[in-house]
Amino acid sequence: MNQYSKRNSLLQIALFGGAFAATAALTLLTPVGSRAVRAQLQNSPKAIVDEVWQIVNRDYVDGSFNQVDWEATRTELLSQEYSSPEQAYAAVRVALAKLDDPYTRFLDPEQFEELTTQTSGEMSGVGMRLELNAETQKITVVEPIENSPAKKAGLQSGDQILQIDDRLTEGMKVEEAAQLIRGKEGTEVSLRVYRSTQGEFDVVLKRERIELQAVQYNIRAEGGTNVGYIQLSEFSSHAAEQMRHAIGELSDRGVDAFVLDLRGNPGGLLYASIDIARMWLDSGEIVRTVDRNGGSQDFRANRSAIAQQPLAVLVDKNSASASEILSGALKDNRRATIIGTSTFGKALVQSVHSLSDGSGLTVTIAHYYTPNGTDISQLGITPDIAIDLSTEDKRRLAANPQLRGTSDDPCYARAVASLLAQVQQAKPLAIQ
The missing domain is CATH 3.90.226.10 (2-enoyl-CoA Hydratase; Chain A, domain 1)
Incomplete structure (x- = not known):
């Protein structure tokens, strides 16, 4: 979903208990403060800090901000120096915690990418559900998704994934295996598979954009x-x-x-x-x-x-x-x-915003x-x-x-x- 790459991208209305999500309307921010301050924020970690503050200031459901002086919060945030984006992210999370709302939260770029993948109902991969089999302790195919590369290649429920490219899966967590198998659309991943009726064999799968079955x-x-x-x-x-x-x-x-x-x-x-x-x-x-x-x-x-x-x-x-x-x-x-x-x-109800550096923000509205x-x-x-x-x-x-x-x-x-x-x-x- 390439709309997520746009600056200040899109407002998204979501109702996840533990996540958030979907496109509704364009978010346009008018920076608060003088032209000199705005120039100072450009290309600085402070830019993200101010983007977050502005969105919350405009949209947050509680106009009292949980009895927090939100203007003073902005002054405090912008008075600090941040040597890295991670320092700015940490300061933002501290500020948002004062709202005492677990659904208003900051997402770093990796977390935001995971969120947009989940809520889009699509992913780039080979299309199969995996589990760590309780009896064998092997990474095992639960089922291949219809019309996916895994299904087309003939992978079956119960197949054990022994190796992913050059990585053996012995002792590997299922999340780690899934991360290795996922990748950019059009790239390939090589799997060594064990099937009880066939023994070991290799299969090379080309990753595609796959619609996930909800x-x-x-x-x-x-x-x-x-x-x-x-x-x-x-x-x-x-x-x-x-x-x-x-x-x-x-x-x-x-x-x-x-x-x-x-x-x-x-x-x-x-x-x-x-x-x-x-x-x-x-x-x-x-x-x-x-x-x-x-x-x-x-x-x-x-x-x-x-x-x-x-x-x-x-x-x-x-x-x-x-x-x-x-x-x-x-x-x-x-x-x-x-x-x-x-x-x-x-x-x-939350809105979800992409920020200028690829991070994101969910705000209760x-x-x-x-x-x-x-x-x-x-x-x-x-x-x-x-x-x-x-x-x-x-x-x-x-x-x-x-x-x-x-x-x-x-x-x-x-x-x-x-x-x-x-x-x-x-x-x-x-x-x-």
Whole structure:
């Protein structure tokens, strides 16, 4: 996404519980201070310090800045001398910490690049998910992504990655292996692979720009009813189009009901959550945001729903932010049954800015409220049907991810029971 390379690039509205993200409007900054001061800041680490201060000064949701004298903070920041960007970054982080807001934070260039990769829903690589196998302690392919270089080359689930270029993977962490395999689009990476049915072999893969799958789905027969199961991992820039495709394909295959799994989803883009809500809702409010001046913006359904079948939504304590907007909208409009535990409780909206040296800044700019006017801060969305998994169930599902969304998953099983009752109730009575 080359727009991120522009100076003072783009304002991005995001709702990640632990990250942030997506493009909305151009950010234009008018420097505060004299022309002499502005000239002094050019090509200096102080330029980044002042960029950060200005954005927070203009946009931060709390006009009192947590009772911090923000003007005095600028004077203090610009009175210091910074011999390196890292010193300026450290000073910025100290200043932002005074706001006592974990979502208003500074990102160095590497962190900002990781963020933009995550929220764009794209990456440059070979397209496969890796894990450190608990039994073999080998870097292992979980699955290759469809239409990726790894898939085209025939790599399979269970393949062990023994060597990446000239680096053996013995004792390597999965994050380190993934970092070595990722790289610039068009470059190549050589892998030595072990497959139980074939032994060791080498494969050379050319890295490509790959769209990451935020949506996984399938159809399941449950008590004579076809249930479409959709798992949404995050609200990236491709999530809405992937969700539309999943709903459309499952509907074409004749599903009678849907289960939407948002467990562990940390959130993502505001507009992705609104677009997805509109796929399920024909009418009604989705969310209302309020800025520091009391200005509000209402987002509503627009009669563009593509699914009318009964819906259950699975949530847990790690379903955050955009996940809470979607589940809150579906709950308050009585469109879905929410099942699981109370969600994370993040009712804040962030903007994300790229800075002139490639670093970035996330700033809380608004609160949001569910259609019923509920402020879920620190409380989360309360499920319609509460299910608190036992320690054993949590351990079992964590160790066996393939059990998620099956009859061995208590939340999914309860969702199916609820949906079957709704489907049965909706059937016309037979005429005797």
